[in-house]
Every structure is written in structure tokens, then in C-alpha cells.
Amino acid sequence: MARTPSLKSCLGALALASLSLVVGTAARADATLDRIKGRQKLTVGIILSGAPFGYIDPQTRAEKGFNIDLARALADKLGVKVELVTVTPPNRVQFLQQGKVDILIANMQYTADRAKILDHVPTPYDRAGGAALGRKDSGIHDWADLKGKPVCISQGSNYAQPLADTYGAVVKGIPSQPESMLALQGGNCVVAVHVAPTIKLLLADRPDAWKDYAIVIPTELEPADSVIWLRKGEHDTSAALDAAVRDLHGSGAMLAMAKANRLVDPTFLEEEQRKFAAQAKP
Numbered sequence: 428m429a430r431t432p433s434l435k436s437c438l439g440a441l442a443l444a445s446l447s448l449v450v451g452t453a454a455r456a457d458a459t460l461d462r463i464k465g466r467q468k469l470t471v472g473i474i475l476s477g478a479p480f481g482y483i484d485p486q487t488r489a490e491k492g493f494n495i496d497l498a499r500a501l502a503d504k505l506g507v508k509v510e511l512v513t514v515t516p517p518n519r520v521q522f523l524q525q526g527k528v529d530i531l532i533a534n535m536q537y538t539a540d541r542a543k544i545l546d547h548v549p550t551p552y553d554r555a556g557g558a559a560l561g562r563k564d565s566g567i568h569d570w571a572d573l574k575g576k577p578v579c580i581s582q583g584s585n586y587a588q589p590l591a592d593t594y595g596a597v598v599k600g601i602p603s604q605p606e607s608m609l610a611l612q613g614g615n616c617v618v619a620v621h622v623a624p625t626i627k628l629l630l631a632d633r634p635d636a637w638k639d640y641a642i643v644i645p646t647e648l649e650p651a652d653s654v655i656w657l658r659k660g661e662h663d664t665s666a667a668l669d670a671a672v673r674d675l676h677g678s679g680a681m682l683a684m685a686k687a688n689r690l691v692d693p694t695f696l697e698e699e700q701r702k703f704a705a706q707a708k709p
Contacts, residue, residue: 460663467507467508468502468508468509468510469501469510469530471512471528472531473498473512474515474533475492476625477629478492480688481493481495490513493684493685494532496688498511501530501671504670504674505671515602515603516584520545523656529657534622535585535653535656536554536585544659545657547655552655554650554651555623555624555650556649557620557649558621558627558644558647559618559642560642561619565617570593570646573595578590578598579615579619580621581601581602586648586649590648604625611640623642623647623691628689674703676702681700682699
């Protein structure tokens, strides 16, 4: 005659099942870092929207910029090679979630909404806000002046919500930053809003092409930390990269990379260098 399982044996089985679930979750948490080390390669999604962060050198056709140098430095810290995969604002999160890249260094500032679907390395590698590029005679002098007016941004930009919800702008999502700039010059929007360092360097490098344009609003929109994004639950990968980012700050290597790529205002990076200097490896 079959015996009915006791309450004790049922609880024991439940405990084992729970333990198996925990172990399984931990194993999945280790998977990406293990895979990076196993194949000896860190695959990084980068965005080539313009200097100083990422662009194609017109002479060599090579990828250059602060984000590219950071990707290479992180791979070096992990003792592996780097593979750069070009992503765009509309597809960058999809590439990460589908495992086409291990991490994103793709001009994505921290937002609470992004943190709901992705994890990020705790220590930021930069901080940036949005700048409004428009014609000098546009009459736009404040973010409130954008109410009811068309504003060009990149698709997936974190500036869409504050522009629409806070300032009442008519937001036009354009696939890429260069296309957004062309839309501005074509009169399809009154300003184009993108990360301030890129706009500042564009105006400095191409004064003739942009002589009729300027950063028309003196304050930056929603300054926020620029962070490295990962898939949810990859705690070991995040910890390894966080140690590397802190060391790059503390050693001064991060600041040197920024200056080499002509980041216009390195104030945040100078503060981070001082903060982590004592922790840097000799």
C-alpha cells in the first residue's frame, strides 16, 4: 500500500526546490562574466553619433571617441579583447536584451525608467545634460519657450519625456543624431536636443557650417549620470566593471581619455578622479 508523504518530507522537498532555484539564479547571474572570460572577448555596443563620444575617422574609417576608448580600457582591465558593435538609439536596448552585446556604452544617461528593465554599473563614467541647438534668430531662450513647438531628438532619447511632459514641446523622434541635425537645418524643428558635449564640439569644429546656429538655451536639460548598461541580474559582471571604472577614474586614465577626445567640460571627471584617487591600483 502506497504511503502518503509526510508534512516534513513535503517541506524538505520544497526547501530543496527553493535552493535549486537560488542556485540556478546565481548560475545565470554569473553567465555573462563567465562567457566573456571563456571566449576572451568583451562585446560592447557603441553608438557613432559624433565626437567626442563615438564617430568614424574620415581618414582611417576607424571607430574613435571617448566611449570607444572606454570600451577598450574595460576589456583590458578584464584581460580580454574587445569587440565593438555599432548600435543606434532605436535598437540599442534590443541588442543588449537579445545578447548581441554584453554591455552598452551608448550615450545612455541613467533614468528610473531605464533601470526598470536594465541594470547598470553603479559608478558613472561621465555626466551629461541636453543642449538645445537652434537658429540664433529662433526667439528661443528658455525651455518653456518650446511649448507647442516641434523639437527634434534621437529616438529613445531620455529627453523626450521632460520636453513633452514638463515643457509641452511637440517631440519628433528621429532615428539618429546626424539625421536630427539635418531635420533642424531643413526647418522641421525649432531646436534639436542632444547631449551637450557633442553639440558644443560640433559648433567648435564646424563654425562655418553652423554659423547661423547656437546653443540657444543657457541651461542643460536633465543632467544625469552616463552609465554602462547591462541585462538584469548580471551582478558579477557589474561588480567587475564597477571596479574597473573606479580604477580608471582614480588613476586619472578616464580623465586623460576624455581630454584626448576633447570633451569640452571635464569638471565631473576631475571630481571623480579626486574621489577615487586613493583607491586606484598602483
